[in-house]
Amino acid sequence: MTVADDFLDALSALDVSHDRTTLADLEATLADAVDEPAVGVPLHVDADLPDAVATTFTPSELQDAATGVTPARLGIAEYGSVLIRSSAGGDEPVSLSPERHVAVLAAEDVVATGRDAVDWLADEVAAGRGSHVLATGASATADMGGLVEGVHGPNEVHVVLVEDDEEVGDE
Amino acid sequence: MSSERKQKAAHIRHLLETEGPLIGPKVSSKNRDRYAAAERFEAWDGTRDEARAIKEAAIADLPELIEQLRESVEANGGTVYVADDAADANRYVTELCEEQGAETLVKSKSMTTEELELNDALEAADVDTYETDLGEFVIQLADESPSHIVGPALHKSREEIADLLNATFEPDEPLETAEEMTRFARDYLGERIREADVGVTGANFVFAESGSMALVTNEGNARKCAVTPDTHVAVTGIEKILPSVDEFGPFVDLISKAATGQDISRYVSLFTPPTASPTLDFESDEPIDFGDPTAETDDPDGDRAFHLVLVDNGRTEMREDDQLRETLYCIRCGACSNSCANFQAVGGHGFGGETYSGGIATGWEAGVHGMESAGEFNDLCTGCSRCVDACPVKIDIPWINTVVRDRLNRDADPDTFDHLVDGLSPDEEPSGLALDKRLFGNFERLAKLGSATAPVSNWLADAGPVRAGMERFLGVDRRRDLPRFRRETLVDWFDDRGPRVSSDDADREAVLYPDAYTNYVLVDRGKAAVRALEALDVRVHVPRVRSSGRAPLSQGMISTAEDHAHHVYAGLAEHIDARRDVVVVEPSALAMFEREYERLLAPKSAERLADASYEVMEYVYGMLENGGSPDALATPPEAVAYHSHCQGRTLDLEPYTVAVLEACGATVRTSDVECCGMAGSFGYKEAYYELSMDVGEELADQFADEPVVAASGTSCQEQLDALLGGEVPHAVELIAP
Numbered sequence: 001m002t003v004a005d006d007f008l009d010a011l012s013a014l015d016v017s018h019d020r021t022t023l024a025d026l027e028a029t030l031a032d033a034v035d036e037p038a039v040g041v042p043l044h045v046d047a048d049l050p051d052a053v054a055t056t057f058t059p060s061e062l063q064d065a066a067t068g069v070t071p072a073r074l075g076i077a078e079y080g081s082v083l084i085r086s087s088a089g090g091d092e093p094v095s096l097s098p099e100r101h102v103a104v105l106a107a108e109d110v111v112a113t114g115r116d117a118v119d120w121l122a123d124e125v126a127a128g129r130g131s132h133v134l135a136t137g138a139s140a141t142a143d144m145g146g147l148v149e150g151v152h153g154p155n156e157v158h159v160v161l162v163e164d165d166e167e168v169g170d171e
Numbered sequence: 172m173s174s175e176r177k178q179k180a181a182h183i184r185h186l187l188e189t190e191g192p193l194i195g196p197k198v199s200s201k202n203r204d205r206y207a208a209a210e211r212f213e214a215w216d217g218t219r220d221e222a223r224a225i226k227e228a229a230i231a232d233l234p235e236l237i238e239q240l241r242e243s244v245e246a247n248g249g250t251v252y253v254a255d256d257a258a259d260a261n262r263y264v265t266e267l268c269e270e271q272g273a274e275t276l277v278k279s280k281s282m283t284t285e286e287l288e289l290n291d292a293l294e295a296a297d298v299d300t301y302e303t304d305l306g307e308f309v310i311q312l313a314d315e316s317p318s319h320i321v322g323p324a325l326h327k328s329r330e331e332i333a334d335l336l337n338a339t340f341e342p343d344e345p346l347e348t349a350e351e352m353t354r355f356a357r358d359y360l361g362e363r364i365r366e367a368d369v370g371v372t373g374a375n376f377v378f379a380e381s382g383s384m385a386l387v388t389n390e391g392n393a394r395k396c397a398v399t400p401d402t403h404v405a406v407t408g409i410e411k412i413l414p415s416v417d418e419f420g421p422f423v424d425l426i427s428k429a430a431t432g433q434d435i436s437r438y439v440s441l442f443t444p445p446t447a448s449p450t451l452d453f454e455s456d457e458p459i460d461f462g463d464p465t466a467e468t469d470d471p472d473g474d475r476a477f478h479l480v481l482v483d484n485g486r487t488e489m490r491e492d493d494q495l496r497e498t499l500y501c502i503r504c505g506a507c508s509n510s511c512a513n514f515q516a517v518g519g520h521g522f523g524g525e526t527y528s529g530g531i532a533t534g535w536e537a538g539v540h541g542m543e544s545a546g547e548f549n550d551l552c553t554g555c556s557r558c559v560d561a562c563p564v565k566i567d568i569p570w571i572n573t574v575v576r577d578r579l580n581r582d583a584d585p586d587t588f589d590h591l592v593d594g595l596s597p598d599e600e601p602s603g604l605a606l607d608k609r610l611f612g613n614f615e616r617l618a619k620l621g622s623a624t625a626p627v628s629n630w631l632a633d634a635g636p637v638r639a640g641m642e643r644f645l646g647v648d649r650r651r652d653l654p655r656f657r658r659e660t661l662v663d664w665f666d667d668r669g670p671r672v673s674s675d676d677a678d679r680e681a682v683l684y685p686d687a688y689t690n691y692v693l694v695d696r697g698k699a700a701v702r703a704l705e706a707l708d709v710r711v712h713v714p715r716v717r718s719s720g721r722a723p724l725s726q727g728m729i730s731t732a733e734d735h736a737h738h739v740y741a742g743l744a745e746h747i748d749a750r751r752d753v754v755v756v757e758p759s760a761l762a763m764f765e766r767e768y769e770r771l772l773a774p775k776s777a778e779r780l781a782d783a784s785y786e787v788m789e790y791v792y793g794m795l796e797n798g799g800s801p802d803a804l805a806t807p808p809e810a811v812a813y814h815s816h817c818q819g820r821t822l823d824l825e826p827y828t829v830a831v832l833e834a835c836g837a838t839v840r841t842s843d844v845e846c847c848g849m850a851g852s853f854g855y856k857e858a859y860y861e862l863s864m865d866v867g868e869e870l871a872d873q874f875a876d877e878p879v880v881a882a883s884g885t886s887c888q889e890q891l892d893a894l895l896g897g898e899v900p901h902a903v904e905l906i907a908p
């Protein structure tokens with residue numbers, strides 16, 4: 001088992017769905033993965049967002065969006081978490097406000113443990129990138145007399161794992 | 172005095188009937204989930220040690236860390252204000268709102284702002300304030316205080332919450348399900364967040380080096396409160412500061428597991444405010460002005476203001492207090508509440524003070540609100556020690572409760588009835604100590620007297636008028652059977668009989684420690700222990716040694732307990748020098764040797780005694796492992812149900828009893844409740860009798876159909892006797908020939 005496999009197992013345990021794709025197919029995969037209207041933050045990998053995902057939008061369009069697409073800078077195999085950088089590009093509200101969050105993660109960015117992620121975070125903070133969130137599954141509460149997903153954040157999380165062309169070919 | 176006890180009993184009875192049944196199952200399930208999460212996470216114990224060491228160092232360096240934090244937050248473009256007390260903090264926040272012309276403010280859950288009563292101050296300043304954590308939202312609507320530091324509304328049923336929402340908001344369709352209510356709250360509060368001028372959050376951790384802070388939540392409201400409005404105010408205690416993000420790792424791994432049994436919470440956010448995330452103006456039709464998402468460094472959004480309010484409010488004094496300092500290591504996970512049998516029964520409105528609840532609340536309340544608030548509920552900690560294993564930063568929570576109890580004793584007014592027990596009990600304590608405390612704290616003297624005058628003392632104790640008097644003056648509930656003192660003590664019996672294994676034949680030599688209960692009351696279990704050890708070729712000694720000091724310690728009589736500790740050590744030291752093991756029947760006495768003596772004796776003495784001491788079944792297990800044969804022991808009944816003493820559980824002793832009984836041919840079923848509810852003197856006290864029985868019910872239910880029930884602690888034996896009817900033996904009595 002690779003850490004990426006562990007990561008995908010952890011996602012299933014959290015009821016988080018996923019796609020495995022390659023850079024070349026990413027745009028098409030994303031087009032299938034979003035519910036419209038969709039908003040997004042430009043990707044950190046070398047691919048474009050599909051046309052259905054708006055990157056320019058007003059606060060109320062953000063409010064009405066069904067899906068938000070953002071990069072995920074890291075995945076944690078141990079917990080099934082994705083790490084979203086709270087940058088000027090709006091990752092924080094785009095990953096939080098719409099009902100469905102689609103996170104795009106490069107397979108090589110999956111680390112094994114929470115500790116690995118914190119080490120990485122410490123380096124990021126030192127490099128002047130100081131705001132991130134480790135998001136694990138959908139937002140949830142048990143405060144209203146039963147467990148409910150989808151409170152102030154999304155009630156669906158979907159991870160798109162981008163693997164090298166050869167890796168997928170080898171399978 | 173007596174009417175005060177009656178009032179307390181009535182308050183507890185009310186909670187046992189109302190909030191306890193709602194909160195109990197929820198916290199018990201979190202407690203079980205914590206065990207499971209800790210089990211899954213291999214590095215649990217080592218990580219706790221790391222976290223503990225980090226907090227110790229951070230609190231030691233606190234003044235420097237505060238200054239470093241101030242510099243880094245200011246360098247980032249934010250402001251730091253250190254507030255001396257609640258009024259100071261509230262003034263700062265309300266003035267800030269005034270300056271900004273803020274009309275509405277949204278908050279995410281923060282116990283520190285509860286401590287400050289910030290919402291009242293905001294209301295007085297005409298700032299509309301909305302709690303956005305759903306539990307806090309419910310509490311705010313109901314105008315109540317949190318009943319649990321993590322789940323503030325755990326004492327409310329779904330129906331109550333629905334009634335509250337329907338009455339407040341009169342929706343077209345009445346809300347009913349958790350799903351409906353959550354949606355409604357999400358929409359309602361989402362709008363409040365979008366409109367708000369100011370967002371207030373707490374902080375779980377703050378990092379001095381970078382001026383960053385961490386927030387751990389499940390709902391996502393803290394993220395929204397922090398980044399949506401133009402102004403973010405974080406209010407947090409000074410104790411939350413860690414040196415740098417490098418120290419964050421152990422806490423990420425521990426906090427959620429300890430709090431809710433989740434491997435990790437849904438959102439663990441690290442902010443370095445003011446953040447680069449764009450502020451959102453929902454009234455504007457202009458597209459959001461995004462910066463460059465690939466920018467190499469954060470460029471804080473120029474429209475965003477950040478204020479960090481660091482609250483002292485008594486914490487500096489706690490830091491200088493050698494006994495209360497540990498409280499500041501607390502990461503507010505609530506595990507000590509969840510693991511506590513009394514908390515499970517009454518919730519935080521019973522086991523809590525002005526703001527904080529659960530075991531550690533005594534330390535917090537004593538530090539931030541004062542002794543009076545701590546005194547209201549301090550007695551509810553029975554010292555069972557189950558929270559010690561639960562706490563992710565290894566705080567000795569029962570010790571903090573004991574220290575505060577001791578201080579409360581010393582502050583007590585001299586009482587006119589002191590003479591009633593004074594003659595019986597010259598002790599090391601101040602006059603004015605509550606009579607029930609003095610009575611139970613001096614159990615050894617009482618037992619000695621009771622034994623010397625048995626059986627008359629037992630008849631007397633059973634007499635109606637005597638029980639009425641004991642209840643009236645001493646607070647001993649008359650529904651409780653009193654211990655029956657035996658005329659012939661264990662030590663006397665052994666003196667007459669002598670050892671049965673000669674020095675030449677002996678594999679080992681051991682001292683059987685005659686704790687006060689085994690010596691004066693449950694003498695049979697002492698005799699059984701002697702016979703079992705001798706059957707395994709142990710040469711046994713039963714010296715005259717004082718009681719361990721557990722009884723006075725549990726009443727907060729630390730000096731008296733210390734006096735006992737010195738005597739006990741003096742009485743056993745020579746035996747230890749003669750390479751004799753110390754075998755202990757009563758788990759609460761062993762826990763004294765292994766845990767509390769560390770604080771009462773010179774370190775080397777405490778270590779020697781602890782190293783030489785074993786619980787009796789643990790010792791039998793060791794003898795069997797080293798070649799002893801179970802055939803030398805008696806055959807126990809085929810099926811045994813066993814309830815391990817709480818302190819025995821904390822010391823991990825249960826497996827030995829189970830293994831020995833199994834080696835001797837029994838199948839063993841163990842209870843999985845944290846505590847039997849009796850806890851030494853606790854269950855005798857008029858104010859707590861019903862709580863004690865309520866806690867015991869769960870155990871009684873588990874064992875209702877068991878033909879043979881055994882227990883290891885005196886209290887557990889007594890409580891099970893009362894609950895199940897009939898005599899509940901110590902496990903060693905089942906295997907002694």
Ligand code: SF4
Binds near residue numbers: 507508561566
């Ligand atoms: S004392 Fe320990 S267990 Fe209790 S809330 Fe604090 S950190 Fe958690």
